Amino acid sequence: MQYCNPVIKGFFPDPSVCFANGKYYLAASSFQYFPGVPLFESDDLVNWTQIGYALTRPEQVMLDKIESSGGVFAPTLRFFGGRFYLVTTNNTTHQNFYVRTDDIYGEWSDPIYVDQGGIDPSLLFDNGHVYFLSNGEDSSGVHGITQCEIDILTGRRLTESRCIWRGSGGRFLESPHMYRINDRYYLMAAEGGTEYGHMITYARSESVWGPFEDYSGNPVLTNRNKAPYMIQGIGHGDLIQDKNGDWHILCLGFRQIHQWMTYHHLGREVFLVPVQFDSDGWFTAGNDGTCEGYYEITGCTGQNEKKIYTFENTLWNVDWQYLRKPVPGNYIFGKDSIVLKGTDVTLDDTDSPTFICLHQRDFCFELKARVLTDGGEAGITLYHDENEHYDIAVRKTENGFEAVLRLNIGGIKHEQAKAYLGGGALNISISADHMGYVFTANGFMLGSAYTKYLSSEVCGGFTGTVIGLYAVGGNNAEFSELEIKYE
Numbered sequence: 001m002q003y004c005n006p007v008i009k010g011f012f013p014d015p016s017v018c019f020a021n022g023k024y025y026l027a028a029s030s031f032q033y034f035p036g037v038p039l040f041e042s043d044d045l046v047n048w049t050q051i052g053y054a055l056t057r058p059e060q061v062m063l064d065k066i067e068s069s070g071g072v073f074a075p076t077l078r079f080f081g082g083r084f085y086l087v088t089t090n091n092t093t094h095q096n097f098y099v100r101t102d103d104i105y106g107e108w109s110d111p112i113y114v115d116q117g118g119i120d121p122s123l124l125f126d127n128g129h130v131y132f133l134s135n136g137e138d139s140s141g142v143h144g145i146t147q148c149e150i151d152i153l154t155g156r157r158l159t160e161s162r163c164i165w166r167g168s169g170g171r172f173l174e175s176p177h178m179y180r181i182n183d184r185y186y187l188m189a190a191e192g193g194t195e196y197g198h199m200i201t202y203a204r205s206e207s208v209w210g211p212f213e214d215y216s217g218n219p220v221l222t223n224r225n226k227a228p229y230m231i232q233g234i235g236h237g238d239l240i241q242d243k244n245g246d247w248h249i250l251c252l253g254f255r256q257i258h259q260w261m262t263y264h265h266l267g268r269e270v271f272l273v274p275v276q277f278d279s280d281g282w283f284t285a286g287n288d289g290t291c292e293g294y295y296e297i298t299g300c301t302g303q304n305e306k307k308i309y310t311f312e313n314t315l316w317n318v319d320w321q322y323l324r325k326p327v328p329g330n331y332i333f334g335k336d337s338i339v340l341k342g343t344d345v346t347l348d349d350t351d352s353p354t355f356i357c358l359h360q361r362d363f364c365f366e367l368k369a370r371v372l373t374d375g376g377e378a379g380i381t382l383y384h385d386e387n388e389h390y391d392i393a394v395r396k397t398e399n400g401f402e403a404v405l406r407l408n409i410g411g412i413k414h415e416q417a418k419a420y421l422g423g424g425a426l427n428i429s430i431s432a433d434h435m436g437y438v439f440t441a442n443g444f445m446l447g448s449a450y451t452k453y454l455s456s457e458v459c460g461g462f463t464g465t466v467i468g469l470y471a472v473g474g475n476n477a478e479f480s481e482l483e484i485k486y487e
């Protein structure tokens, strides 16, 4: 069957994948969002359903008042001996740690810290040993992919941290994963930085400590010379063999808003690329080392994407996320509605406003929602970070309630339009395509805004656009009748 990339749309970067109990499981980065590390399951590597998060308790990860794009960086998900392990970095506190669980649908353990620096930690379980890899400096100050052996029960280092590979020469060598395949060790990594020059490279060795021989065709996968193709930034991936014996890389990439507009606002998404091993045990990926939009796969019978998101067909603890360290008492969950209690913390603060979001999953959607507030301000925000967000809301002023559209771009705060209302209720619609958003209040168009100002090229950082419900100002705001319908 032919499938279409990306296989997970929207801001779910740095995918890592494992196979357990007949299913595939995938983890992604989450930065300042809580709960941390979204988890997905799949029967066929093409259709992915979110099942929850690994870091569900504030005690597991410090996100309080952290910078945007700080917090939880690239995770690695592994399954060994009936147990799942999820290793990641809190890049704000510069700590590498892992959590574990026997039930991926349940709670994960408290963090177990590993005394090795760098980011993008990974684990290899091999022959009674557990190796911990990250990018960074080894004990002698050599920079590259660094490895030590650990005691998996305690996280204690059993060896020195040693640099085992310095990459193929690209900048930002990161995302190491080691695999043992047919008695060889394959070390795959990313280079070039997570932008247009991003790429995947690898080397192999007879020993887990090297020396590693570089693949002569590196980079094995990149779209860096594929402009003006819509799919760019391909890199940071994990290798997996499917149930039919075929190999694939699940990696990140992003979709530009237009062939000649090098902006992406949906964040880095998940792409599935076929891998072929040759008779000498070297592998190639994609089409001459590039990632395309469509590939064939066996063992998959159809690609079924969820097109409509409502309060009724999403789960509060599976699909929704907050910023940083949310105050649980400010969220009252209903079956088909939610009440948000606004505080003084606003969307412009690097703190935890009363805010709950879904990721924007594709370019084109029609959103509808109803909000009723007894004061303050409440509405919907298309949010990239505290500096760049578009808010449509109802707010109370001295003269009564009004609908407002506020565009925040790099410190510029512009109120596009205001309309006086008879009360605190507002029907909001947002219509989105590749280029822009159109905002409507009670059937009247308030204004529009470009998607490109919510892009990573404008805003910087590692996150993508999310659709947030929010309340500010000591109010109670009820949201109901939410529908986000993707094209």
Ligand code: 6LW
Pocket: 013, 014, 029, 073, 074, 119, 120, 174, 175, 190, 193, 194, 235, 236, 252, 462
């Ligand atoms: C991540 C690094 C990267 O840790 O971006 O794409 C960083 N690669 O490997 C943040 O996602």
